[in-house]
Amino acid sequence: MNLAYRDIRHNLGRFLLTCFGLSLLLGVVLSMIGIYRGLVEDALTLVRTPGVDVWVVESGTRGPFAESSRIPGDTREAIARLHGVSAAGSITYQSIETRHEGVKLRLYVVGYEPGRPGGPDRIIAGRALGRSHYEMLADRRTGLKPGDRVTLGRDTFTVVGLTDGQVSSGGDPVIYLTLKDSQQLQFELAPPAARREMARGAGPGTTDTVNAIVARVRPNASADTVVETVQRWKHLAAMTQAGQEIILTRSVVERARKQIGLFTAILLVVSAVIIALILYTMTMDKIREIATLKLIGAPDRTIIGLILQQALAMGVIGFGFGALLIITIKDYFPRRVVLQPEDGLALAAAVIVVCVISSGLGVRLALKVDPATALGG
Amino acid sequence: MSTAKQQAPLVSVGDVSKHFGEGSTRVDALREVSLEVYPGEVVALLGPSGSGKTTLLNVIGCITEPSSGRVSLDTELVYDGRWLRDDLRKLRLEKIGFIFQFHNLLPFLNSKDNVAVVLSLAEFDADAASRRAVELLDYLEVGHRKDAMPAKLSGGEAQRVAIARALANKPRIILADEPTAALDSQRAGIVMDLLRKVAEEQQAAVLAVTHDEKIFNRFDHIFHLRDGRLEAGHG
Ligand SMILES: Nc1ncnc2c1ncn2[C@@H]1O[C@H](COP(=O)(O)OP(=O)(O)O)[C@@H](O)[C@H]1O
Numbered sequence: 001m002n003l004a005y006r007d008i009r010h011n012l013g014r015f016l017l018t019c020f021g022l023s024l025l026l027g028v029v030l031s032m033i034g035i036y037r038g039l040v041e042d043a044l045t046l047v048r049t050p051g052v053d054v055w056v057v058e059s060g061t062r063g064p065f066a067e068s069s070r071i072p073g074d075t076r077e078a079i080a081r082l083h084g085v086s087a088a089g090s091i092t093y094q095s096i097e098t099r100h101e102g103v104k105l106r107l108y109v110v111g112y113e114p115g116r117p118g119g120p121d122r123i124i125a126g127r128a129l130g131r132s133h134y135e136m137l138a139d140r141r142t143g144l145k146p147g148d149r150v151t152l153g154r155d156t157f158t159v160v161g162l163t164d165g166q167v168s169s170g171g172d173p174v175i176y177l178t179l180k181d182s183q184q185l186q187f188e189l190a191p192p193a194a195r196r197e198m199a200r201g202a203g204p205g206t207t208d209t210v211n212a213i214v215a216r217v218r219p220n221a222s223a224d225t226v227v228e229t230v231q232r233w234k235h236l237a238a239m240t241q242a243g244q245e246i247i248l249t250r251s252v253v254e255r256a257r258k259q260i261g262l263f264t265a266i267l268l269v270v271s272a273v274i275i276a277l278i279l280y281t282m283t284m285d286k287i288r289e290i291a292t293l294k295l296i297g298a299p300d301r302t303i304i305g306l307i308l309q310q311a312l313a314m315g316v317i318g319f320g321f322g323a324l325l326i327i328t329i330k331d332y333f334p335r336r337v338v339l340q341p342e343d344g345l346a347l348a349a350a351v352i353v354v355c356v357i358s359s360g361l362g363v364r365l366a367l368k369v370d371p372a373t374a375l376g377g
Numbered sequence: 378m379s380t381a382k383q384q385a386p387l388v389s390v391g392d393v394s395k396h397f398g399e400g401s402t403r404v405d406a407l408r409e410v411s412l413e414v415y416p417g418e419v420v421a422l423l424g425p426s427g428s429g430k431t432t433l434l435n436v437i438g439c440i441t442e443p444s445s446g447r448v449s450l451d452t453e454l455v456y457d458g459r460w461l462r463d464d465l466r467k468l469r470l471e472k473i474g475f476i477f478q479f480h481n482l483l484p485f486l487n488s489k490d491n492v493a494v495v496l497s498l499a500e501f502d503a504d505a506a507s508r509r510a511v512e513l514l515d516y517l518e519v520g521h522r523k524d525a526m527p528a529k530l531s532g533g534e535a536q537r538v539a540i541a542r543a544l545a546n547k548p549r550i551i552l553a554d555e556p557t558a559a560l561d562s563q564r565a566g567i568v569m570d571l572l573r574k575v576a577e578e579q580q581a582a583v584l585a586v587t588h589d590e591k592i593f594n595r596f597d598h599i600f601h602l603r604d605g606r607l608e609a610g611h612g
């Protein structure tokens with residue numbers, strides 16, 4: 001006869017309500033972890049999409065994402081000629097705002113040279129950029145569809161294809177243009193003074209500037225060697241793919257990461273306290289029954305079993321509901337929520353541990369109950 | 378009951394004292410109490426509130442260790458230093474049935490399972506426990522309520538289910554704390570008849586605390602407690 005189960009069944013409504021409350025709490029914890037993962041993943045998307053080994057940026061910067069970087073467009077040819085480099089491409093990055101069908105769109109524009117590294121890794125609808133002007137690829141999250149026409153700067157662009165999951169570290173959906181179009185856009189959107197300078201071909205920039213050069217190295221060559229070589233040129237800096245990813249996670253999302261991490265930790269502590277309180281109250285409510293059980297000769301393990309099994313049942317059901325809830329609604333979050341099985345398992349394990357430790361409180365109380373209290377004074 | 382006294386007593390209490398607290402807060406709940414109860418006997422423990430009735434019941438019931446004195450149950454000396462808490466628990470499970478003032482049924486089990494739970498603690502298999510529980514409920518004439526939850530039982534029914542639970546493991550010693558206090562005189566009479574029947578059929582000793590004057594005439598012997606001391610009885 002399983003006493004834990006029978007007691008739960010007797011107070012089923014109340015037990016399920018408690019589990020439901022707990023599941024909301026654990027759902028929030030799980031979604032915080034998911035948001036945290038999503039943040040990191042979003043931040044790394046643009047770095048990983050080109051699938052390159054080396055990043056070349058302006059000297060003295062940690063660009064193109066963490067700091068701004070501008071280098072001459074012809075740098076790409078020099079990089080491509082380096083020993084060990086198999087392919088190189090120029091890239092521009094910029095944020096812009098526009099309107100489409102009356103709705104404000106915040107977009108992150110990536111300009112690249114079709115046929116060279118820097119473009120999207122996968123197109124889920126439509127086709128790749130075919131002509132050198134006025135075509136764009138848009139991410140699914142922009143809400144745009146192939147055939148849509150969008151005004152950027154002074155020109156109107158036609159969406160020819162869609163990508164999936166391409167967002168900036170700020171969460172804005174990405175569009176891809178040809179390098180020439182994006183350079184034109186950067187020129188048009190620059191402040192007037194800078195624009196005059198650029199048009200004269202003076203100063204640090206001409207219109208042919210890019211933000212970074214990405215390069216792939218041959219299988220038998222070393223990215224580190226390429227980086228060392230580029231570092232020797234005094235107007236350029238370079239880093240490996242791994243180095244760029246570290247910059248991204250360390251600087252761009254670090255604060256948000258810490259913020260969410262801390263919040264998640266607080267939520268976990270709150271959950272632990274609430275679980276402990278619930279279990280303690282559940283035991284308090286059963287003092288008389290526990291005293292009676294002791295009096296009629298129930299061993300300690302029967303009583304520990306009663307409390308522990310209910311604690312675990314609550315933890316498992318609460319976590320199960322919570323996980324289900326978040327899996328169901330995660331796609332409605334404005335930013336990506338990434339639920340990794342290992343995070344779920346870790347949280348489940350944490351909940352189980354908390355339940356076991358918290359039920360220790362109830363068990364201590366239960367074991368101290370004097371069976372004489374069942375007889376009354 | 379002269380025949381009973383030829384056997385060894387089932388409950389034997391010798392010079393038992395029990396005090397709670399020390400110094401100025403010291404309460405002497407029992408002072409050198411001695412009594413014996415024989416198989417087949419139904420005896421009452423009588424006394425004003427605070428006279429030590431419940432404490433004596435707890436001492437006999439292996440719940441409260443006396444400060445001094447001897448207690449033997451079924452010729453076995455308990456509390457002699459060899460007994461651990463868990464041994465006392467097993468002794469309670471095997472030898473003693475408790476009946477409470479308020480029935481103390483487990484609210485989450487139906488009548489049958491409230492009885493069967495004792496048997497499952499005594500490691501009966503589920504079928505045997507269930508069968509014996511139904512038999513006992515029939516014996517106590519509440520068999521028709523075997524599937525009812527305690528909250529749905531009347532006071533008399535609940536007390537009879539509680540007695541069935543007390544009897545489940547065939548204990549030789551039955552301790553009852555005001556078993557009829559919550560019942561009217563007719564139902565109280567039925568409960569006393571049942572206890573008498575059990576004492577005779579199972580050669581058990583029944584020790585009941587009571588205030589209930591309407592049932593005084595049903596006991597073989599009445600022990601009077603006053604300020605923790607036993608007075609000369611009659612019966
Ligand atoms: N656990 C305890 N701690 C302190 N005093 C107690 C305890 N149990 C009983 N007493 C005291 O012992 C005396 C006898 O109590 P009890 O046996 O409950 O009396 P009765 O059941 O006859 O009313 C009372 O004065 C009571 O206050």
Ligand SMILES: [Mg+2]
Pocket residue numbers: 376377430431
């Ligand atoms: Mg009392």
